[in-house]
Amino acid sequence: MTRRNHRRAYAGAAGVLAGALALSACSGGTSPEGTTVEEGEPYTLTVWTNYTTGPGQNWFEEVAAQFEAEHENITVEAQHVQNEELDGKLQTALNSGDAPDVFLQRGGGKMKDMAAAGQLLDLTDTAVATPEMREKLGEASYEALSIDGQLLAAPQLIQPGGIWYSKDLFAEAGITELPETVEDLEDAIAKLQGAGITPIALGGKDAWPAAHWYYFFALRECSAETLEATNESLDFSDECYERAAQDVTDLAALEPFNEGFLTTSAQQGASSSAGLLANHKAAMELMGAWQPGVVMNLTPDQEPLDDLGWFPFPQVSSGEGDAAAIMGGQGGFSCSAAAPKELCGEFLALMNSEEHQEGFYEAFGTIPLHDDAKDVVTNEYDEQMLDALAEASYVSDFLDTNYGQQVGTALNQAVVELLTGGTDPAGFVSAVSDAAARS
Amino acid sequence: MSTPEHVNLDVPAGRTATGDGARQAPSPAPGTNRRRPLPWRRWLEILLLAGPGTAVFVTFVILPVLMAGYYGFFRWSGYGPPTEFVGLRNYQLILTDTAFLEALWHNGFILVMSLVLQGPVAIAIALLLNRRMRGRSLIRVLIFVPYVLSEVIVAIGFSLMLHSAGAVNDVLDRAGLGGLRQDWLADPDVAIWSLMLILVWKYIGFAVILMLAGLQGVPDELREAAAIDGASYWKTQWYITLPLLGPTIRIWAFLSIIGSLQVFDLVYVIWGQYVADTAGTSTMATYMVANGRISGAYGYGSAVAVVIFLISLVVALVYQRYLLRRDTEGALTGGAA
Numbered sequence: 101m102t103r104r105n106h107r108r109a110y111a112g113a114a115g116v117l118a119g120a121l122a123l124s125a126c127s128g129g130t131s132p133e134g135t136t137v138e139e140g141e142p143y144t145l146t147v148w149t150n151y152t153t154g155p156g157q158n159w160f161e162e163v164a165a166q167f168e169a170e171h172e173n174i175t176v177e178a179q180h181v182q183n184e185e186l187d188g189k190l191q192t193a194l195n196s197g198d199a200p201d202v203f204l205q206r207g208g209g210k211m212k213d214m215a216a217a218g219q220l221l222d223l224t225d226t227a228v229a230t231p232e233m234r235e236k237l238g239e240a241s242y243e244a245l246s247i248d249g250q251l252l253a254a255p256q257l258i259q260p261g262g263i264w265y266s267k268d269l270f271a272e273a274g275i276t277e278l279p280e281t282v283e284d285l286e287d288a289i290a291k292l293q294g295a296g297i298t299p300i301a302l303g304g305k306d307a308w309p310a311a312h313w314y315y316f317f318a319l320r321e322c323s324a325e326t327l328e329a330t331n332e333s334l335d336f337s338d339e340c341y342e343r344a345a346q347d348v349t350d351l352a353a354l355e356p357f358n359e360g361f362l363t364t365s366a367q368q369g370a371s372s373s374a375g376l377l378a379n380h381k382a383a384m385e386l387m388g389a390w391q392p393g394v395v396m397n398l399t400p401d402q403e404p405l406d407d408l409g410w411f412p413f414p415q416v417s418s419g420e421g422d423a424a425a426i427m428g429g430q431g432g433f434s435c436s437a438a439a440p441k442e443l444c445g446e447f448l449a450l451m452n453s454e455e456h457q458e459g460f461y462e463a464f465g466t467i468p469l470h471d472d473a474k475d476v477v478t479n480e481y482d483e484q485m486l487d488a489l490a491e492a493s494y495v496s497d498f499l500d501t502n503y504g505q506q507v508g509t510a511l512n513q514a515v516v517e518l519l520t521g522g523t524d525p526a527g528f529v530s531a532v533s534d535a536a537a538r539s
Numbered sequence: 540m541s542t543p544e545h546v547n548l549d550v551p552a553g554r555t556a557t558g559d560g561a562r563q564a565p566s567p568a569p570g571t572n573r574r575r576p577l578p579w580r581r582w583l584e585i586l587l588l589a590g591p592g593t594a595v596f597v598t599f600v601i602l603p604v605l606m607a608g609y610y611g612f613f614r615w616s617g618y619g620p621p622t623e624f625v626g627l628r629n630y631q632l633i634l635t636d637t638a639f640l641e642a643l644w645h646n647g648f649i650l651v652m653s654l655v656l657q658g659p660v661a662i663a664i665a666l667l668l669n670r671r672m673r674g675r676s677l678i679r680v681l682i683f684v685p686y687v688l689s690e691v692i693v694a695i696g697f698s699l700m701l702h703s704a705g706a707v708n709d710v711l712d713r714a715g716l717g718g719l720r721q722d723w724l725a726d727p728d729v730a731i732w733s734l735m736l737i738l739v740w741k742y743i744g745f746a747v748i749l750m751l752a753g754l755q756g757v758p759d760e761l762r763e764a765a766a767i768d769g770a771s772y773w774k775t776q777w778y779i780t781l782p783l784l785g786p787t788i789r790i791w792a793f794l795s796i797i798g799s800l801q802v803f804d805l806v807y808v809i810w811g812q813y814v815a816d817t818a819g820t821s822t823m824a825t826y827m828v829a830n831g832r833i834s835g836a837y838g839y840g841s842a843v844a845v846v847i848f849l850i851s852l853v854v855a856l857v858y859q860r861y862l863l864r865r866d867t868e869g870a871l872t873g874g875a876a
Contacts, residue, residue: 213835513829
């Protein structure tokens with residue numbers, strides 16, 4: 101789960117929480133009110149992000165400097181925590197009542213748990229949730245970070261997933277049209293195999309890259325209503341879930357993956373799945389929008405991969421889901437329970453302003469959420485993603501995020517079993533259902 | 540989890556005679572000449588000397604164990620205080636979860652195979668290295684090096700070599716032995732043996748050093764006497780050296796058993812957070828992390844920790860009670876073999 105969150109994390113959300121957790125945990129879901137800082141009163145706003153790269157920190161410094169200039173006596177103090185460390189550190193801080201005012205929020209089940217423990221401020225009435233902001237950043241992004249009408253984090257980014265491919269290798273194998281259906285994809289796989297090219301890179305060791313194949317098949321097989329209902333009920337009895345498992349099994353039967361995919365990691369080193377794509381050792385990888393940056397670090401000269409292309413996940417013939425539905429990581433920043441609510445909202449609004457969303461694209465290379473910032477996007481795949489998002493009939497977060505850690509982890513592991521033939525589609529569904537019953 | 544009093548094996552390469560009760564470090568000379576200190580001074584002394592250590596031990600060992608016991612009764616995602624009491628449900632789930640039972644089985648396999656594979660080999664190497672020969676020091680060092688390496692480094696190195704597109708298969712191909720190619724890490728029939736071999740490679744050095752230390756405690760006079768009586772080299776080893784090495788072997792086996800129950804790092808680094816189950820190399824500790832921390836089920840994970848603790852405790856106590864007792868009582872040749 102590690103690296104992906106790293107990338108996803110660029111989407112932070114400002115959360116809140118703070119002291120009153122013991123009380124609020126017992127009071128069952130009432131939202132904390134936060135605190136107030138009077139105009140001119142000195143205050144240090146603490147912020148935790150995972151921006152450990154240079155450009156990311158510079159971007160944040162600019163936002164912070166502007167905020168300090170606009171607010172008298174307010175200091176912004178950031179801690180940029182290594183991504184894999186962030187969740188644990190944050191959890192401890194939240195539970196001990198010593199949380200930062202603003203922190204990166206990954207959404208999904210974890211956000212639900214924080215909200216249930218009364219650790220997050222409701223940002224509905226703050227500067228980051230004005231009708232104008234909602235329009236510019238997209239209502240759907242706000243909904244993704246709301247529970248029961250309470251806005252628990254301000255959206256910052258979305259990282260849609262899709263298939264990344266090497267244009268050179270596709271040309272070498274004689275593939276002229278990008279696959280739109282699974283049958284097309286199967287043809288492409290056959291052509292690549294015929295040309296002696298490994299069709300798909302897969303980092304099975306990290307489980308989630310393997311699980312992505314299942315998520316996207318489920319996105320195509322299941323209707324948006326079914327997927328939404330399952331997010332709440334964790335009921336996997338709809339047959340579309342078993343069909344999606346069958347799709348994964350069928351795909352695996354073509355043996356399209358790199359040798360030893362089960363013990364291949366996703367993003368570490370040239371032998372990782374992203375490394376295989378970066379070094380033209382494999383033609384495709386199913387990944388989120390963070391992929392170009394990861395691939396860039398793994399090319400021999402650490403330059404962006406010239407022939408990297410993107411296409412949306414293909415449609416399955418039996419699918420009830422729309423071919424235009426999108427899945428991707430969404431995220432933002434939350435404010436903790438004892439944070440100054442108004443100030444917090446203003447900070448998040450500044451972070452998500454047109455100017456800083458543009459800077460965000462330049463610093464992180466992830467497509468901007470803000471409508472007016474979209475004109476900074478120039479490269480082809482980012483434009484494709486923006487188009488796909490604009491036309492999307494439905495946007496889902498990654499399923500493991502939606503289902504929460506426990507079911508999400510079990511789901512990811514079950515997909516690995518499915519890929520290695522350790523279980524069949526029926527066994528897969530019952531394994532996930534068992535985990536759901538236990539959670 | 541292991542019992543610290545038996546781990547004082549920081550034997551400077553073979554000096555202290557293992558198991559020789561009489562030779563264990565003498566307790567500090569009782570305050571012979573001085574007047575008996577006043578009781579309160581005694582207490583102050585105890586407090587000053589033992590206090591800090593005890594405080595750290597209680598805070599970071601005893602307290603977490605108790606807290607794990609407490610959390611084990613809750614369903615708890617880790618956010619906010621645990622509120623959902625579920626009684627023994629976590630334990631019931633653990634003991635009926637085939638994934639846990641498989642992990643337990645793997646620990647058992649590692650435990651037995653470690654003893655069977657490492658013991659005889661370590662003794663043989665120690666006997667060899669105990670003789671005067673050229674390059675002895677170098678060989679000793681080489682055998683001990685893997686033990687000194689960090690587990691993470693060893694794991695990363697082996698995972699690169701044993702990956703199905705890695706060096707080992709490549710070498711086999713080039714040597715014309717392509718038929719022996721295996722998916723060393725991913726094939727469930729093979730992976731546990733790969734793990735076992737890495738463990739043996741890593742820990743044999745420690746066993747050898749212990750045995751060598753033990754051998755230093757075998758008096759030369761006995762060997763000389765045997766030689767005078769006309770015993771062959773092998774007979775001498777069998778009837779004299781091995782029995783006298785008994786206490787060392789038992790201590791080594793004890794450490795090996797406890798270590799086997801706690802195997803974690805190698806598996807976690809080589810197979811990652813998710814695929815150890817699928818590859819058939821999961822252990823109780825990796826199960827705990829996967830189903831506790833990674834799954835955000837802190838109550839469940841705590842319950843798993845308690846189960847591992849109890850299993851290790853029972854094994855350690857039984858072993859001490861029945862096998863180590865004669866050594867700790869100071870019997871020298873307590874009839875091993």
